[in-house]
Amino acid sequence: MKINKTLNLPALEAVKTARKSIENVVNYTPLQYNARLSEQFGANIFLKREDLQPVRSYKLRGAYNKIKSLFNEGKISDGIVCASAGNHAQGVAFSCKQLRIKGTIFMPVTTPKQKLEQVEMFGGTYAEIRLVGDTFDASKKAAFDFAETSGAAFIHPFDDVQIIEGQATLALEILEQQKEKSDYIFIPIGGGGLASGIATVFKELSKETQLIGVEPKGAPSMKTSIHNGVNTELSEIDGFVDGAAVKRVGDLNFEICRNVLSDCISVDEGKVCDTILQLYNKEAIVLEPAGALSISALEQYRDQIKDKNVVCIVSGSNNDITRMEEIKERALLYKGFKHYFMVKFPQRPGALKDFVLYVLGADDDITHFEYTKKNSRETALAIVGIELSNPNDFEGLKQRMQNLGYFESYLNDNPDVLNMLV
Incomplete structure (x- = not known):
């Protein structure tokens, strides 16, 4: 699926400002060459290890940038509120504790226990969890309602300029770390905040780099929207890849991604499970399903990436160990x-x-x-x-x-x- 190239991006200078705002909280994560994957695909494969952030996902970048901006502007007297399937919640909770702000976090009832415990740990007494609904979208509606009645500032997980600018700081690091130009970057997509942020930077500073968005097969909301030419809400989704399973991507994220992504593809959940097991068994890297999306997509681009420099965004590692039997089962079925x-x-x-x-x-x-x-x-x-x-x-x-x-x-x-x- 080829994308219209008309650009509509946030300002690059704002991304650089965001970087200064979050630099004392966010880790400068490594861009690691992976010998096994490079040999397997005949390419130079690098992993951008956002699983090594303090909250074990890139979400801290956007969350802290947004909350810190509101804090500096004095706009959080009634606290903040967010909705999340897990990783955004952890980023928000961490930010609340850092800035000593009261936060209310709405999460689906189906959220893995491990992620709930992490939010409690990172937020301490500053974050209150409320479990509502079976999906992110149900939690989001509850959070919107809470924001209207309480006056708390809503921190959107992806459809927000300052969130996008925070995620975009990851791309600045890649450009500094790469020894040669990246030919391809594979980016996991849930609501589209990360893809929007990376696109913001690379379409300004490395126009030749091909940006490939990757979604789970059971929740291809961005791919469907781009195909339809309008942001489209899916009637139902498979929530297994919980960090990337949303029925509807952000409006702002859709407009950016459809203009700048080179392609948007979907990956079978069974393939994602097989990737998780391979990374765990062969590299001792623990990934959550959303964190394995970008690597799982390489097989579909085997011919195009041969002899090329390729970056896969490893977006998170918040995986509940109790899910491993299901992950193994899905991988065996897929193979x-x-x-x-x-x-x-x-x-x-x-x-x-x-x-x-x-x-x-x-x-x-x-x-x-x-x-x-x-x-x-x-x-x-x-x-x-x-x-x-x-x-x-x-x-x-x-x-x-x-x-x-x-x-x-x-x-x-x-x-x-x-x-x-x-």
């Missing part, structure tokens, strides 16, 4: 190792033993089995999850199941059923 079936079992002794002997491969494993004998019919249905040692063995497994009369249906193609199992 074709894990399969779920509805299986017809003859109601006789030894039926399961025959299934194991004559259907499964020597190194395959049953990882899920649901069956209850409730009647005296000749056959009964069971839900069976099978993990293959080789994903190429799937067709053979299915064929044996059909030939021996066990096969009833394949559940991986049924999202409603699969979501109940995973």
Whole structure:
């Protein structure tokens, strides 16, 4: 998807001012060369490690810049309020404690416990958490209502010029750190604040750099909006990539991104999970789903980035360890190792033993089995999850199941059923 190049960007001087405002709070994060990814893709791959910020995400840049500006202007006598799925909340909480400002933070009920605990830790007595709704958008509405009734200043997570300017300071660092010009930058997109900020700087100082926005497949709000030519609210989203799952991007962010992004693509959540596991197992880097989006997109650009200098924005590492089993499951499903079936079992002794002997491969494993004998019919249905040692063995497994009369249906193609199992 190619983008209209008419520019409408915040002022570069304002970004430089924001940098001075936040320099004593925000870390100058490393731009790290990654040898494994570089060899894998035949390119020079660098990771901008925003997961190493004090709140483990880039969100501190924009939040502190906005709140500090209001503080300097004397506009926060009634405190501040925000809505966030996690990382913006932590940035706001951290800023509240630094500036000794009372903040009220609205978060979805579905927010991982780890992120709630982090907000409490960073904000201390200065941040109050209120859990409302199942999505960011529901929390945002509650926060807007609170701002109107209380007089608290609303700190938007992305649709705000000073938020964008704060996020843009990250791009100034990349330009200083790179030894050669970056040919491509892959940027995760939730509401669009980070992409807007990076675009602000690079379209002024490095026009040749290709800016690629990356969204989760289950929440492609920016990609859809650019395709439609108008900011479009999605009717429903998959909230798994919680740091980037919003139904509607910011109006300001949409206008900037559609004018300056070279492309906007989406990545399957299963691919994101596989990237998280690869980074953890091979580099000991712990990423949250949104933090792995940019790296997950490299496969789609394999041909274009060959022999090029590429930067991936690693946006955050606030991952709850209790989610790792689900992450592993989604990765196995995506790569074709894990399969779920509805299986017809003859109601006789030894039926399961025959299934194991004559259907499964020597190194395959049953990882899920649901069956209850409730009647005296000749056959009964069971839900069976099978993990293959080789994903190429799937067709053979299915064929044996059909030939021996066990096969009833394949559940991986049924999202409603699969979501109940995973």
